[in-house]
Amino acid sequence: MQLNRTAYVVLGMIRLGRRTGYEIKSLVDVSTRFFWAASYGQIYPELRRLEEAGLIEGEDDPESGRRRRSYRLTAAGERALHDWLTSPEPHVLELRDEGVLKFFFADALDPDEQIALLRRMRERYEGVSERLEAIQPGAQAARDARGEEFAYFTLEWGISHAGFMADWCSRMERRVAASR
Amino acid sequence: MQLNRTAYVVLGMIRLGRRTGYEIKSLVDVSTRFFWAASYGQIYPELRRLEEAGLIEGEDDPESGRRRRSYRLTAAGERALHDWLTSPEPHVLELRDEGVLKFFFADALDPDEQIALLRRMRERYEGVSERLEAIQPGAQAARDARGEEFAYFTLEWGISHAGFMADWCSRMERRVAASR
DNA sequence: TATAGCATGTAATTAGTTACATGATTAA
DNA sequence: TTAATCATGTAACTAATTACATGCTATA
Numbered sequence: 001m002q003l004n005r006t007a008y009v010v011l012g013m014i015r016l017g018r019r020t021g022y023e024i025k026s027l028v029d030v031s032t033r034f035f036w037a038a039s040y041g042q043i044y045p046e047l048r049r050l051e052e053a054g055l056i057e058g059e060d061d062p063e064s065g066r067r068r069r070s071y072r073l074t075a076a077g078e079r080a081l082h083d084w085l086t087s088p089e090p091h092v093l094e095l096r097d098e099g100v101l102k103f104f105f106a107d108a109l110d111p112d113e114q115i116a117l118l119r120r121m122r123e124r125y126e127g128v129s130e131r132l133e134a135i136q137p138g139a140q141a142a143r144d145a146r147g148e149e150f151a152y153f154t155l156e157w158g159i160s161h162a163g164f165m166a167d168w169c170s171r172m173e174r175r176v177a178a179s180r
Numbered sequence: 181m182q183l184n185r186t187a188y189v190v191l192g193m194i195r196l197g198r199r200t201g202y203e204i205k206s207l208v209d210v211s212t213r214f215f216w217a218a219s220y221g222q223i224y225p226e227l228r229r230l231e232e233a234g235l236i237e238g239e240d241d242p243e244s245g246r247r248r249r250s251y252r253l254t255a256a257g258e259r260a261l262h263d264w265l266t267s268p269e270p271h272v273l274e275l276r277d278e279g280v281l282k283f284f285f286a287d288a289l290d291p292d293e294q295i296a297l298l299r300r301m302r303e304r305y306e307g308v309s310e311r312l313e314a315i316q317p318g319a320q321a322a323r324d325a326r327g328e329e330f331a332y333f334t335l336e337w338g339i340s341h342a343g344f345m346a347d348w349c350s351r352m353e354r355r356v357a358a359s360r
Numbered sequence: 361t362a363t364a365g366c367a368t369g370t371a372a373t374t375a376g377t378t379a380c381a382t383g384a385t386t387a388a
Numbered sequence: 389t390t391a392a393t394c395a396t397g398t399a400a401c402t403a404a405t406t407a408c409a410t411g412c413t414a415t416a
Contacts, residue, residue: 004402004403005276005278005281006403006404008281008285009281012284012285012288015285015288020366020367020368021367021368021369022366022367022368023366023367026366031284032281032284034275035275035276035277035280035281035284036275036276036277036278036280036281037274037276037404037405038404039404039405039406040368040369040370040405041369041370041371041404041405041406041407042403042404042405044368044369044370045369045370065412065413066366066367066411066412066413067367067368067411067412068366068367068368069367069368081285081288082288082289084282085282085285085286085288085289085293085297086289086293086296086297088300090304091277091278091279091282091300091301091304092276092277092278093276093277093278093279093304093308094217094274094275094276094277095214095215095216095274095275095276095277096185096215096216096217096272096273096274096275097215097216097271097272097273097274097275098185098216098271098272098273099271099273100215100216100334100337101185101188101189101212101215101216102264102265102271103330103333103334103337104192104211104212104215104330104331104334105188105192105195105261105265105330106265106330107327107328107329107330107331108192108195108261108262108265109262109265109266113265113266114330116266117265117266120268120271121271124270124271124273128273147287148287149287150283150284150285150286150287150294151284151287153283153352154280154283154284157280157283157348160348161344161345161348164341164344165341168337168340168341172333184374184375186375186376200394200395200396201395201396201397202394202395202396203394203395206394217376217377218376219376219377219378220377220396220397220398221376221377221378221379221397221398221399222375222376222377224396224397224398225397225398245384245385246383246384246385246394246395247383247384247395247396248394248395248396249395249396
């Protein structure tokens with residue numbers, strides 16, 4: 001059975017505990033979104049496909065009257081997730097960074113414009129860093145309460161990665177300014 | 181006129197000199213590919229659209245008998261490229277890194293599997309680094325000959341970025357191994 | 361009572377890849 | 389002569405986003 005990557009995001013999120021589509025989307029938006037985004041338009045159809053394939057099992061839990069369907073992993077789903085995590089297949093690795101793309105073509109700009117571009121790139125990454133730092137307390141709590149260590153390590157990675165990019169922009173701003 | 185990002189890749193490549201679709205694809209594959217990929221299936225239709233929009237102008241140059249059509253920027257094309265490069269619109273910034281995604285869910289793995297995952301991630305980035313270093317001599321020549329300074333800076337960025345990722349994997353491998 | 365949030369979903373669109381077809385030229 | 393490279397292109401498909409529709413519940 002061929003699964004796309006987003007299917008594994010869904011399986012992974014459900015593995016952490018019974019989840020609704022809405023909850024999966026909320027979790028994605030404060031975690032994997034920074035290295036693997038997913039929208040409602042993918043998640044809900046994916047939940048149906050995964051249930052048909054027997055990898056997850058849904059249950060309607062009214063909870064109060066509001067319509068709500070939450071899912072848990074089946075043994076087959078657990079296996080599929082583990083197989084993917086340990087699979088030796090080369091990892092998908094795609095970066096689409098419009099800032100770097102513009103920078104690549106920045107010979108067409110004059111020095112002031114080049115510096116302005118770098119400043120915008122830097123501010124972009126500083127913004128990412130801030131949003132990640134805002135998430136940190138919650139992630140720390142999840143780590144301590146439910147032992148989600150690697151999710152926390154990944155957040156650390158995100159912060160240092162955004163920091164690396166912002167620093168690189170700073171250094172380049174100074175370099176361009178110096179040679180102006 | 182709404183242009184997609186790949187249109188700007190095409191415009192930017194043509195700005196560096198008269199180019200065929202084939203040449204654009206070859207250039208993309210050794211440069212922007214690492215932060216903005218593009219396939220034939222995008223490039224050829226895009227060339228036609230850009231010509232219809234009057235941003236580029238194609239000319240058949242038989243050169244020998246082989247069918248061949250090369251393009252140059254029009255004044256409008258030059259302007260469109262410059263407007264995009266200086267536009268204050270927020271940059272598209274998307275990362276899809278299956279290694280980091282797996283790492284995020286790696287609480288489901290045992291320590292040996294976690295370390296194996298990190299090793300695969302590291303080797304992936306080391307491979308990127310090697311490919312970029314192989315490109316360096318050519319990029320250096322282009323910088324010296326045609327003053328493509330920012331293209332060269334971008335290559336430097338790529339190498340240090342891949343280095344950052346590989347180093348992060350190394351550190352994490354040691355950290356996981358230590359706590360095993 | 362109104363607004364924010366919970367919750368599910370889809371239709372239309374855009375973006376992008378893959379795989380193929382075609383044929384010429386150049387170098388081994 | 390054969391394989392690699394130059395060169396153009398498209399059809400089919402997969403992936404993903406955007407924008408919308410629907411309706412409930414809790415809180416200010």
